[in-house]
Amino acid sequence: MRLLLVEDDLMIGEAVLDALRVEHYAVDWVRDGVMADTALRSESYDLVLLDLGLPKRDGLDVLRALRARHQTMPVLVATARDAVGDRIAGLDAGADDYVVKPYDTDELLARIRALIRRSAGRAEPVFSHKGVALNPATREASVNGAPVSLSAREWAVLEPLLARPGVVFSRAQLEEKLYGWKDDISSNAVEVYVHGLRKKLGSELIQTVRGLGYVVPRL
Ligand code: CA
Numbered sequence: 001m002r003l004l005l006v007e008d009d010l011m012i013g014e015a016v017l018d019a020l021r022v023e024h025y026a027v028d029w030v031r032d033g034v035m036a037d038t039a040l041r042s043e044s045y046d047l048v049l050l051d052l053g054l055p056k057r058d059g060l061d062v063l064r065a066l067r068a069r070h071q072t073m074p075v076l077v078a079t080a081r082d083a084v085g086d087r088i089a090g091l092d093a094g095a096d097d098y099v100v101k102p103y104d105t106d107e108l109l110a111r112i113r114a115l116i117r118r119s120a121g122r123a124e125p126v127f128s129h130k131g132v133a134l135n136p137a138t139r140e141a142s143v144n145g146a147p148v149s150l151s152a153r154e155w156a157v158l159e160p161l162l163a164r165p166g167v168v169f170s171r172a173q174l175e176e177k178l179y180g181w182k183d184d185i186s187s188n189a190v191e192v193y194v195h196g197l198r199k200k201l202g203s204e205l206i207q208t209v210r211g212l213g214y215v216v217p218r219l
Pocket of ligand 1: 007008009051052053054
């Protein structure tokens with residue numbers, strides 16, 4: 001899953017970045033409203049964590065512009081503990097939820113999981129399809145009830161596919177789930193991880209759609 005972190009405070013930003021990377025999210029971090037707007041126009045994210053008080057362009061303004069472009073990605077706004085007015089303004093401008101600063105890391109991660117789950121059209125916390133189950137909260141995977149160990153990058157490729165059976169993801173879309181801007185991309189990385197996943201989970205689960213990408217079939 002790929003996240004955009006918008007935070008101008010260096011210490012807070014670094015702490016959140018570390019916490020998100022430990023959970024294996026691919027994260028891009030920008031520190032002002034103009035950079036946030038540019039990133040949101042050019043990249044596709046599974047979630048945006050948006051501070052409202054930003055240099056150059058206000059976070060609410062960035063959020064309104066995002067929604068005016070009909071971009072539906074989930075947005076979690078970050079506000080100060082006593083700033084009730086900011087929370088209301090954020091929700092009314094198109095945010096899906098808010099967190100108060102200073103962050104409780106566990107709460108932040110749980111809200112992120114919940115929003116990503118909802119945006120994939122699911123209410124249940126564990127993905128399960130054709131006997132393969134993923135629990136994003138515990139990062140446990142299983143096949144027909146037997147635990148399976150997946151690498152962070154195998155997980156990153158499998159999670160979007162299993163979350164939306166029947167939806168074809170291109171190689172480029174899956175690469176985006178793997179990396180932030182500063183990471184190197186080897187051209188066959190997705191193929192390598194799909195190969196590893198097929199070995200662990202069976203060859204039928206992830207199917208290649210020639211010329212288009214990969215899909216976990218609905219049935
Ligand atoms: Ca700020």
